Amino acid sequence: PFDKITYLNVGNPQDLGQKPITFNREVLASCLTDDPERNRMIYSADAVDRADFYLSNINNRAAGAYSDSPGIDIIVKEVKSFIEKRDDVEVGEDNIFLTEGANEGITLMMRLLIREKSDGIMIPIPQYPIYSALTTKYNGSQVPYYLDENKGWGMSYEELERSYNEATDRGVNVRALVVINPGNPTGHVLTQKDLNKVIQFAHDKQILVLADEVYQRNIYVDKEFCSVRKTLSELGSPYNDHVELASFHS
Numbered sequence: 001p002f003d004k005i006t007y008l009n010v011g012n013p014q015d016l017g018q019k020p021i022t023f024n025r026e027v028l029a030s031c032l033t034d035d036p037e038r039n040r041m042i043y044s045a046d047a048v049d050r051a052d053f054y055l056s057n058i059n060n061r062a063a064g065a066y067s068d069s070p071g072i073d074i075i076v077k078e079v080k081s082f083i084e085k086r087d088d089v090e091v092g093e094d095n096i097f098l099t100e101g102a103n104e105g106i107t108l109m110m111r112l113l114i115r116e117k118s119d120g121i122m123i124p125i126p127q128y129p130i131y132s133a134l135t136t137k138y139n140g141s142q143v144p145y146y147l148d149e150n151k152g153w154g155m156s157y158e159e160l161e162r163s164y165n166e167a168t169d170r171g172v173n174v175r176a177l178v179v180i181n182p183g184n185p186t187g188h189v190l191t192q193k194d195l196n197k198v199i200q201f202a203h204d205k206q207i208l209v210l211a212d213e214v215y216q217r218n219i220y221v222d223k224e225f226c227s228v229r230k231t232l233s234e235l236g237s238p239y240n241d242h243v244e245l246a247s248f249h250s
């Protein structure tokens with residue numbers, strides 16, 4: 001039905017000429033060289049100051065040294081306060097794990113979840129393809145659930161049920177439900193009401209929620225982003241104590 005295809009190059013904006021955020025690069029470069037005098041001649045003052053703040057919180061100002069596995073402590077603290085401010089919840093530092101981008105976090109979780117062929121991961125269709133790729137790579141079972149184009153690519157509880165039942169009928173042990181919000185490639189933003197249903201579903205089926213929220217700042221419709229974390233805490237007991245959640249952001 002289409003006369004032409006517009007190449008949007010999903011998830012790769014710099015390839016289309018979008019300029020990267022300079023600040024992050026300057027902070028990183030300043031951390032790695034740790035020569036404030038020289039850096040001040042090249043980079044913006046706020047980037048060099050930020051680098052100095054990080055380095056003064058790292059042992060021996062050694063940004064290249066191995067850190068604890070969950071990441072450099074001062075950055076973990078910044079992530080904690082970001083989530084607390086965003087969601088108005090209390091966050092334990094032990095629940096934060098820094099990775100090299102969201103993909104590494106997703107990969108760690110998928111490796112953890114898939115033990116054998118019968119372990120299934122519920123994946124939205126259409127989706128950001130790492131989920132199907134990793135399910136195949138780790139030799140698990142894909143359990144597709146279809147987003148509804150007529151609802152702007154939203155999800156429905158009935159479709160989740162259909163997909164889950166179809167999988168269990170073929171002997172699959174469903175372990176997790178992937179929710180990409182805002183959606184890639186659809187741009188759909190789930191409401192808190194939608195998320196309540198997702199959480200109820202995960203609770204009923206006792207499966208983990210993998211919430212891919214990397215596009216939380218990229219919203220092009222008149223809706224507000226609400227995290228699964230916030231939805232869980234607002235739903236309260238028994239959901240907040242029982243539903244397991246891993247959220248990804250980068």
Ligand SMILES: Cc1ncc(COP(=O)(O)O)c(C=O)c1O
Pocket residue numbers: 010011012100101102103104128180184212214249250
């Ligand atoms: C939905 C979604 N999740 C995760 C990622 C990967 O994020 P990162 O580049 O931080 O690894 C992408 C990148 O395109 C994405 O579209």
